[in-house]
Amino acid sequence: MAELDTSGGGKKGGGKVRTKKQSTRVDLTAMVDLAFLLITFFILTTTLQKPKAMDLVMPDKDPLKDVRLPVPESRTMTVLLGTKNQVEWFIGAPPDHLVAGPTKDNFGKNGIRKSLLEEGAKIKASSGKEMIVLIKPSNKSTYADMVSIMDELNIVGNQERAIVPITALDISLLTRDGLN
Amino acid sequence: MPRVKVARKSTATDMTAMCDVAFLLLTFFILSAKPKTQDPVHAEVPASTSIITLPENDFSTILVAQGKTFFSVEGAEIRMETLKGMADQYKIQFTPDEIKAFANVETVGVPVNYLKTYLDMSSKERSQVAQNGVQVDTTDNNELFWWVKNARKADIAVHNKELRIAIKGDSKEEYPTIAKIITTLQKQKVNKFGLITSLRTVTK
Numbered sequence: 001m002a003e004l005d006t007s008g009g010g011k012k013g014g015g016k017v018r019t020k021k022q023s024t025r026v027d028l029t030a031m032v033d034l035a036f037l038l039i040t041f042f043i044l045t046t047t048l049q050k051p052k053a054m055d056l057v058m059p060d061k062d063p064l065k066d067v068r069l070p071v072p073e074s075r076t077m078t079v080l081l082g083t084k085n086q087v088e089w090f091i092g093a094p095p096d097h098l099v100a101g102p103t104k105d106n107f108g109k110n111g112i113r114k115s116l117l118e119e120g121a122k123i124k125a126s127s128g129k130e131m132i133v134l135i136k137p138s139n140k141s142t143y144a145d146m147v148s149i150m151d152e153l154n155i156v157g158n159q160e161r162a163i164v165p166i167t168a169l170d171i172s173l174l175t176r177d178g179l180n
Numbered sequence: 181m182p183r184v185k186v187a188r189k190s191t192a193t194d195m196t197a198m199c200d201v202a203f204l205l206l207t208f209f210i211l212s213a214k215p216k217t218q219d220p221v222h223a224e225v226p227a228s229t230s231i232i233t234l235p236e237n238d239f240s241t242i243l244v245a246q247g248k249t250f251f252s253v254e255g256a257e258i259r260m261e262t263l264k265g266m267a268d269q270y271k272i273q274f275t276p277d278e279i280k281a282f283a284n285v286e287t288v289g290v291p292v293n294y295l296k297t298y299l300d301m302s303s304k305e306r307s308q309v310a311q312n313g314v315q316v317d318t319t320d321n322n323e324l325f326w327w328v329k330n331a332r333k334a335d336i337a338v339h340n341k342e343l344r345i346a347i348k349g350d351s352k353e354e355y356p357t358i359a360k361i362i363t364t365l366q367k368q369k370v371n372k373f374g375l376i377t378s379l380r381t382v383t384k
Contacts (some may be wrong), residue, residue: 028195035202042209053346054230058362060371081355133372135217137355143244144226144351146358149376151228
C-alpha cells in the first residue's frame with residue numbers, strides 16, 4: 001500500500017548530479033480511516049431527525065371575563081378518555097338528551113376515527129355546521145390517549161374541539177362501563 | 181514455449197477521491213451537528229401524524245416523566261437572563277460564576293432554594309445529583325410558573341420574540357400530571373403550546 005516512487009532518481013552514467021525527483025503521492029489510507037471514524041462518531045452523536053410537535057390550543061381561561069359561548073347539545077360529541085386506552089363517546093347531554101351513544105370505542109382506524117367521521121357527516125348533513133368535539137380526559141387516562149385523540153381529530157380534519165375537565169356524571173358513566 | 185505470465189498489478193488504489201468524499205461528509209456532519217441532550221429522565225413520547233418541526237431558538241421544553249417535571253430553555257443568553265429573573269423573584273443572590281454555570285445547565289430539575297448549591301458544584305458532581313423535578317401544583321405560586329414566566333420575559337428582553345413552549349411527556353404519564361402543567365401555563369395566558377411527538381404514518 002504505502003508506496004514511494006523511488007524510480008525517478010539514481011545515477012545513470014556520468015553527467016550532472018540531478019536532484020532526486022520525489023513523487024508527490026502520499027498514502028491516504030490512514031487519513032480516510034480517520035475521516036470515516038469521525039463521520040461515524042458524528043452520526044452517532046447527532047440527532048438527525050428533529051422532533052415533531054403537535055400544536056395544542058386551549059380555550060382562554062380568563063377568570064375576569066367569561067367568554068364561554070353556548071353550544072347546541074345536538075351537535076356536540078363528548079369523548080371520555082378512560083383507562084387502558086379506551087374511550088367512550090356520546091352526542092348530546094346525558095342522561096336525558098342523548099342523541100347517540102354512549103358507545104365504547106378504541107383508537108385505530110375502525111375505532112373512534114370511524115365514529116368521528118360518521119357522526120361528523122351526519123351532523124353536517126342535518127345542521128350544515130361542523131361537529132363540536134369535547135374531550136374529557138379522566139384521571140385514569142394517559143398522556144398518550146390525549147395525544148391520540150387530538151391526532152385522530154387532526155386526521156379527520158375537525159377543528160372545533162376543546163379539552164374540558166371531566167364532570168362527576170361523566171365519571172359515573174365511565175365507571176358503569178368499566179372504563180374507570 | 182514460455183508461459184504467459186499474468187502481470188501482477190499493484191493492489192494500491194488511489195485514495196484521493198475517497199478521502200475527498202469522506203471529508204466532505206465529515207464537514208457536513210460537523211456543521212449540522214447538534215449534540216444529543218441527555219434528559220434526566222427518559223420519556224417515551226407518543227406518536228402522532230403531526231409534521232410540524234420544532235424551532236431551534238426561542239424555545240422551551242417542559243419534560244414530564246415518572247411524575248416529575250423538568251424545565252429547559254434553549255440558548256445560553258436566555259438561560260442567564262431567566263436565572264436573573266428567578267433571582268429577583270425568590271430573593272436569591274447569584275454570583276456571576278453561578279450565572280455563567282447556569283448557561284450550561286440544559287435541564288432544571290432541582291428546587292429553586294437548592295439551585296445555588298447545585299450551581300456551585302462541578303459538572304461531574306451535578307450529574308450525580310438526583311433531580312426530583314421542578315415543583316408544580318395548581319396554586320398560583322409554583323416554581324414552574326415562575327420559570328416559564330421568567331423565561332418568557334428573558335426571551336422578549338434578549339430576542340424580542342415570544343417564547344414557544346412545548347411539553348415533552350411520557351406516553352404512560354397519567355393525565356392529571358399533564359393537566360397541572362397545562363393549568364400552570366394557562367395561568368399566564370399561554371393557551372397555545374406544542375406537544376412533542378414522534379412521527380407516525382396514517383393507517384388508512
